[in-house]
Amino acid sequence: xxxxxxxxxxxxxxxxxxPGMGPRSARRAVLHLxxxxxxxxxxxxxxxxxxxxxxxxCVACGNLATSDLCPICANPKRATGTLCVVADVADLWAMERxxxxxxxxxxxxxxxxxxxxxxxxxxxxxxxxxxxxxxELTEIILALPATIDGQTTAHYIADALPExxxxxxxxxxxxxxxLDFLDDGTISAALRxxxxx
Amino acid sequence: xxxxxxxxxxxxxxxxxxPGMGPRSARRAVLHLxxxxxxxxxxxxxxxxxxxxxxxxCVACGNLATSDLCPICANPKRATGTLCVVADVADLWAMERxxxxxxxxxxxxxxxxxxxxxxxxxxxxxxxxxxxxxxELTEIILALPATIDGQTTAHYIADALPExxxxxxxxxxxxxxxLDFLDDGTISAALRxxxxx
Ligand SMILES: [Zn+2]
Ligand SMILES: [Zn+2]
Numbered sequence: 001x002x003x004x005x006x007x008x009x010x011x012x013x014x015x016x017x018x019p020g021m022g023p024r025s026a027r028r029a030v031l032h033l034x035x036x037x038x039x040x041x042x043x044x045x046x047x048x049x050x051x052x053x054x055x056x057x058c059v060a061c062g063n064l065a066t067s068d069l070c071p072i073c074a075n076p077k078r079a080t081g082t083l084c085v086v087a088d089v090a091d092l093w094a095m096e097r098x099x100x101x102x103x104x105x106x107x108x109x110x111x112x113x114x115x116x117x118x119x120x121x122x123x124x125x126x127x128x129x130x131x132x133x134x135x136e137l138t139e140i141i142l143a144l145p146a147t148i149d150g151q152t153t154a155h156y157i158a159d160a161l162p163e164x165x166x167x168x169x170x171x172x173x174x175x176x177x178x179l180d181f182l183d184d185g186t187i188s189a190a191l192r193x194x195x196x197x
Numbered sequence: 198x199x200x201x202x203x204x205x206x207x208x209x210x211x212x213x214x215x216p217g218m219g220p221r222s223a224r225r226a227v228l229h230l231x232x233x234x235x236x237x238x239x240x241x242x243x244x245x246x247x248x249x250x251x252x253x254x255c256v257a258c259g260n261l262a263t264s265d266l267c268p269i270c271a272n273p274k275r276a277t278g279t280l281c282v283v284a285d286v287a288d289l290w291a292m293e294r295x296x297x298x299x300x301x302x303x304x305x306x307x308x309x310x311x312x313x314x315x316x317x318x319x320x321x322x323x324x325x326x327x328x329x330x331x332x333e334l335t336e337i338i339l340a341l342p343a344t345i346d347g348q349t350t351a352h353y354i355a356d357a358l359p360e361x362x363x364x365x366x367x368x369x370x371x372x373x374x375x376l377d378f379l380d381d382g383t384i385s386a387a388l389r390x391x392x393x394x
Contacts, residue, residue, distance in 0.1 A: 005251070005261060005263040007247045007248050007251055008252060008261055011244040015241070018226045019229050020226065021226075024377070028217065028287065028377075030248075031285070031286055032216050033245065037249055040211065040214060042249045043211055044211045044212070044245055045243075047204070047207050047211050048208060048230065048238055048239075049239075050208075051204050051208050051227075051231065054202070055205060064202060064205055064231060066202040071202070
């Protein structure tokens with residue numbers, strides 16, 4: 001960067017690669033960071049380092065964790081028997097914010113996609129099928145996006161578990177919509193009105 | 198955060214305080230960081246630490262620097278005699294991107310504002326007046342926003358330097374517009390068509 005220290009140019013370049021950021025917003029953010037050195041910049045650097053060193057996927061569900069099990073899987077008060085399947089950790093968080101579900105989760109880490117060559121093995125669907133037996137599950141609730149890939153994935157899971165009650169969030173999820181955009185009330189309503197796939 | 202490790206909640210809270218970010222975009226950014234641990238998260242933490250430890254204001258102009266003088270002030274090829282006065286470092290960078298100005302800068306760090314109780318001393322205008330004598334300046338170009346506060350500041354500086362040729366970016370800067378939003382061509386045209394205040 002011709003107009004400032006290279007440390008600043010490097011930081012702007014990295015910030016600009018965050019989702020929702022571009023070169024201009026990255027420049028603004030970095031100038032803000034420099035002005036708020038002790039209040040924001042240094043705490044943010046420390047918080048990123050701490051996350052980088054301690055956060056990893058929960059071995060049971062795929063949520064983010066700092067030990068083998070995430071707080072949800074480690075919580076004995078969470079209901080067993082019913083599992084909520086989500087595409088991504090952001091969707092798990094959206095479900096949790098709605099406070100409408102008291103059980104445990106299974107994070108697929110994506111959706112089936114012929115275009116992106118993502119098949120059942122990439123999503124760990126065999127692992128999900130194994131959990132059904134191991135944990136004596138009685139119901140799987142699919143909280144997947146109302147997209148083509150989401151519906152393909154839902155049908156694949158329902159077909160893979162013919163003896164199980166596989167339901168899906170139904171009423172309230174807009175066509176083409178993503179869970180993380182929904183308000184808590186919509187998610188609660190969709191959960192109550194879940195229907196068999 | 199009930200639905201994940203507290204390290205994640207803390208990082209989201211800090212990210213959400215950046216300009217242009219909110220809770221939702223901060224969550225998305227943090228999930229992206231966790232997924233790109235070695236490519237983005239750890240380099241970003243390091244880059245922030247490096248900026249926090251090494252970047253400070255240039256003692257001469259107020260631009261960001263890693264030594265006493267910024268690269269512009271330290272560059273013997275930059276023209277002396279003419280100084281460009283900007284409100285903020287972001288505006289200095291916008292001027293530099295236009296490549297239309299070959300001299301040095303003076304960063305005010307804001308604009309005169311009765312509402313925010315920002316007076317000439319808060320902006321270091323006495324220091325600017327001192328530079329005029331010390332550096333034997335012949336012209337000061339004001340590259341300030343075309344806002345009420347920007348015009349107030351421009352007139353104050355022109356009045357404080359009655360013997361000096363004080364000009365201002367004129368043609369091309371939209372009313373109410375901020376420099377950092379302009380394209381390079383507009384900035385170049387405004388510089389060429391500068392007029393006495
Ligand atoms: Zn878990
Ligand atoms: Zn300087």
